[in-house]
Amino acid sequence: MEEFALIFGYIYQYLDNIGFLILAASGLIIIFGMMGVINMAHGELMMIGAYITAFTYYAGVPAPIAILLAGVGAGIAGIILERLVIRFFYKQLLSSLVVTWGLSLMFSQGFLLIFGPSILNIPTPFGNFPIDEQTFGIYRLVLFGISMAMIAGVWAVFTFTRFGTHARATMEDPEMADALGVNTRHVYALTFGLGSALGGIAGGMFALTATISPFFGINYTPLAFITVVVGGGANVITGLLASVLALAGSQTLVNNLVNVYVGYLGMMGTALIILLVLPRGISEYLERRKIRTERASGRE
Template sequence: MQLFGEIFGAIYLYLDSMAFLFLSAVGLIIILGMMGITNLAHGEFMMLGAYTAVLATRAGLPFPISVVFASLMVGLFGMVLERLIIRRFYGNLLQSLVATWGISLIISQGMLVLMGPSLQTIRMPLGGITVAGKAYAAYRLLLAVIAIGLLIVMWYVFHRTKFGMRARGAMQNAEIAEAMGINTSRMYQFTFGIGSALAGFAGALYAPTTVLAPLYGASFLAPAFVTVVVSGGANVIQGALITSVLLGIIEGTSSRLYGTFIGRMALLAAAMVILRVLPTGISGYLETRGERAR
């Protein structure tokens, strides 16, 4: 029983940090990984999702529906933003960095002006479960399950559906895709919308676990970028899976053994070492290895 408790505790921790890394990164995987837009406003998209979900819940919607509603709203917002601003920066990583930094300043400070410095959170749903004498938050286990489900859905959408194939085609080579009759402009807008919606979705999911403030998104930014960049651009979904598992294990183990500070340092240090060894990221490495094997 003691041993089972230990094992369950460890699994819970690992799942928790993997889910956190993956969900932080999920919108960015598409926007940066596939589209090549360095979206520094990623955290603000998550913040918008969280605010929308909490306000909707307070207005009387059940929490799960609020989350869906929030991701739709943020997705819509992303599509408008894409049309107005983002589309001028395709293929220009450095310019998009500056532009999205500006957007992030406007959104976060705008929220402060609009809603004040803090928003009352909602209670974490589901309560706790007790395993071998220790209590765990059921909602966090649910987050891990959602992360896995989301991963499967995304893989299916982008690898098995017609839309996903077209979208990936448009991202990889716009000219050929255009020649094949794909409306790349619409494709880009849609994909950006999906990326934004996913960021909003993740933001909404984490809303009950933390304090809501206009700078809510900032704490997600570093883990999100680390995950996406370490994963690399070649095959983003697969890469993100491996990266969040790998980094999750590194962070989980070191913070379990040596405390949260070492855990955070280990995460960042691991990211730098991985990039040094595999400069195109994990998925880039897998890709070239795959090619060589063939």
């Protein structure tokens, strides 16, 4: 039983880390991959999601609906931001980084002025279950399950819908997409809105586990940023999955071998090695390899 608890503990931690990174990074990688914008205000969109979840929850709305409302609210905020500011900085990595960092400061300081340093937390639902002498939170497994559902949903949207095809094409060559009748301005706004909505949902989900404050986003942005850069923008789904599996794996391993802090160092080390070998991220390498393989099979 003791060995089972130990092995289950490792798996539980791995799934928890995977869920955390996917939730934190999924919105960000869509915006980066599709629009070439590093959105440093993504954490603040998550923070907006957390506040909407808290306010609606304490107004009597059930938590799952409150989290969905957080997604809607953050999505609308994202579309407004895109129309007013972001659209002037497409494919300008450095400028977009500085501008969105400024936006993140405005949001966090604005919320601090309006709502104060923190608001009432939401209790974590579902409780715990014991194995041997250890206890495990059920909600962490729910987070993992929802992160999987989220990535499956994003994959389905970008693979099977016309919007997804238009978005992927716009990402690759916006000028040609325009010349084929696609309104790329709408595609950009909707894509940014979708990325922001995912951030809002993630914020709502994390609001049930963390202190809700104006600086809520700072807990997630750096790790999400690393996940996105390691994954690369060539294919958001394969990039995100490959990056998360590698980073969460190394973090879990080192975490158990040494401790939590060194676990984070292990994750950073893994990111560093991957970026040294694949400077444009894992997905760029996988996409090139796929095209080479298909080209070779086409010649046979």
